[in-house]
Amino acid sequence: MEAFLISTGVVALAEIGDKTQLLAFILAAKFKKPVPIILGILAATLVNHGFAGALGEWITSLASPQVMRWILGGSFIAMALWILVPDQFDEGDAKLAKYGVFVTTLIAFFLAEMGDKTQIATIGLAAKYHNLIAVVAGTTFGMMIANVPAVIFGEKIANSIQPKIVHRIAAVIFFVLGVATLLGAGAGLGV
Template identity: 30%
Template sequence: MLADLLIPFITIAIAEFGDKTQLSVLLLSTRTGRHLMLLTGVMSAFLIVDGFAILLGAWITDVVPANVLKIISGAIFLLFGITTLRDLDGDEDESRTFDDSPFLSGFLVIFLAEWGDKTQIASAIFATQYNPWMVLGGTMLALFMLSLSAIYLGRFILRYVKRRTITLAAGLIFMVMGAVILLL
């Protein structure tokens, strides 16, 4: 049961670390002193987007046979790994406008950027394999820690860890997860 929490937590944390979403949160945090409002907006959006994906993932296990889901899940993780590695040289610097409300700005940036994102789909896939509540807990804990880091420590961390290294690790982890799912 602990794996139901830890596997999504570790995978999502590594995959999202240094992602454009986290960089957007970092950018927003430099434009406000109301960091708690920003964090609340960001986490509210993550809860809606990833919560929906996890509900869908848990529901689909009642409709689609487990062996079919296993093949689809493994293939999707492999695809995420490949596309993540292809983005190693991509430019993900996207400027965002900042509204007067840090809550609204954080919410809108995450809500609009995360639909169909690899971590949202990964959360749904995890919910097909693990306890959905534990998946939600692991996913939200990872996103909370990363968002908090982006808001308070982001610039410090990015000074010492190259974005390319983080992207490479995320891509490889997705590919390993895909291979493990397909082989087990």
């Protein structure tokens, strides 16, 4: 349950103001069809985070628990710093309209998530918790918590959220996870 809750919270916070949330706003404004956009986000996130989670679990088989502890602790601290860097959105991510709303969203979100903060976080969380299903379910749920309201309520939300504050909170969470991992928290989990 801890893996699911941490994964959900960290990704939901990290996603506020992220380029994929901006993409959700743009797709919602362009197509005005929330259901296929939401389903496209869900499908793209499940595939992307499923791959990232599997990669995270595989990585743990390559190193001893002591080495993984240092890698994961350092990775979480690096994520804390990276989250503080604002994302740049590429308009090209939303220019696939000829394929329909669902497919456009699926492709755009999948590509936008490649190498994104939340994908990297999924790799680290899966490596830490050794619970692929809980981590992918949590990171996917976190993505949906952040992006579904963006699709449904669009500009009303965009004008009322201060992404800098939310990013700072997410950075603190990642930093605490990193320090706790370095200090041996989760040692009973094999990390």
